[in-house]
Amino acid sequence: MKVHTGESVLSRAVRIFEAFTTDDVALTVSDIARRTGLHLATASRLVAELIEHGFLARDDDRRVRIGMRLWELAVRAxxxxxxxxxxxxxxxxxxxxxxxxxxxxxxxxxxxxxxxxxxxxxxxxxxxxxxxxxxxxxxxxxxxxxxxxxxxxxxxxxxxxxxxxxxxxxxxxxxxxxxxxxxxxxxxxxxxxxxxxxxxxxxxxxxxxxxxxxxxxxxxxxxxxxxxxxxxxxxxxxxxxxxxxxxxxxxxxxxxxxxxxxxxxxxxx
The missing domain is CATH 3.30.450.40 (GAF domain)
Incomplete structure (x- = not known):
């Protein structure tokens, strides 16, 4: 995966959302880092912030999935x-x-x-x-x-x-x-x-x-x-x-x- 430099936090967040597919609805942070080309620490920090806002959610096994808040906003608008x-x-x-x-x-x-x-x-x-x-x-x-x-x-x-x-x-x-x-x-x-x-x-x-x-x-x-x-x-x-x-x-x-x-x-x- 190509590493993107000089991009905004929003662009990085979008790439995190795009890491999920219909076949892979739950990913580890390491999976997300690999798919997005983000450094593991950067991916971990952004994932934690998105979870805090409800846009992502963490399962009991620590895997991450799209959160209900993102679905709610998407359907509403x-x-x-x-x-x-x-x-x-x-x-x-x-x-x-x-x-x-x-x-x-x-x-x-x-x-x-x-x-x-x-x-x-x-x-x-x-x-x-x-x-x-x-x-x-x-x-x-x-x-x-x-x-x-x-x-x-x-x-x-x-x-x-x-x-x-x-x-x-x-x-x-x-x-x-x-x-x-x-x-x-x-x-x-x-x-x-x-x-x-x-x-x-x-x-x-x-x-x-x-x-x-x-x-x-x-x-x-x-x-x-x-x-x-x-x-x-x-x-x-x-x-x-x-x-x-x-x-x-x-x-x-x-x-x-x-x-x-x-x-x-x-x-x-």
Whole structure:
């Protein structure tokens, strides 16, 4: 790890927070020092101060994790809070129909960041998680966001490496460009086996009151012949979230005229 010199205390604190990942939620101070490039004594002092303010917490085994105070402030000030609130009733409706994963993703840099996910025991394999990220060209949510994103973003992703999770992931600029055009034309992404051979993602755009795509609502279901029946369910839910966002922005009463159970075959018992 490269040692940074001449940086502020705030920059060092940010690097400490970034040392934690979804796979490594608890670290020793030595781990933090190694990952950040900070001297052990410096890391220890900063960690102690962050614990004092509640931004970090120490477990009984002396390992350090992100503190509840940081989570509290992040949730309180989150610009995505209204989006999540608008989406949750529709996500719950889709989840009742599918019995598998339903998730909400937004664009963050050149990746899709997942704000929320509903799941169930026995659901199909899914590598995404709340606050997790995936490259835009890999997942159904990412492809929807990329298809409706800025031209500069699309060209940057198309020019970069297109590493695939499976043989089905769009791996060439030509195929990816064609797929993005299909998504814009048909209004949804249908991605069999893109992240895992056994899973299929379907995503549709969520728009704000200006009609701009601000998120993608997706389901991850088994990769089989029945998956196509979920397309109208996902599209209806995404439209419902969009209309809820628009109504709340304009201060109008929110109506929920959509039902999901009538748009898909009953879940197998």
């Amino acid at each position: 989150s610009p995505t809070l209204s989006l999540r609130d608008a989406a949750m009733p529709f996500m719950e409706g889709v989840h009742d129909v599918t019995g598998h994963h339903v998730q909400l993703g937004v664009l963050e840099g050149d990746e899709v960041l997942f704000l929320e996910r509903l799941s169930a025991p026995g659901a199909v394999i899914n590598y995404t998680r709340i606050a997790g990220r995936l490259p835009l060209h890999v997942s159904s949510s990412g492809l929807v966001l990329l298809a409706h994103g800025a031209g500069e973003l699309r060209e940057r992703v198309l020019a970069g490496p297109l590493a695939g999770s499976t043989r089905h992931t769009p791996g060439t600029p030509e195929r990816l460009r064609a797929e993005l055009a299909d998504i814009r034309r048909q209004g949804y992404a249908f991605c069999p086996g893109y992240v895992h051979e056994d899973a299929l993602g379907i995503a549709a755009p969520v728009r704000d009151e200006r009609g701009l795509v601000v998120a993608a609502l997706a389901v991850i279901v088994p990769n089989d012949a029945e998956a196509r029946a979920m397309v109208p369910v996902v599209r209806t839910a995404a439209l419902g979230v969009s209309q809820t966002l628009a109504a709340s922005t304009r201060g109008l009463p929110v109506e929920k005229p959509y039902t999901f159970a009538s748009q898909a075959p009953p879940r197998p018992s």
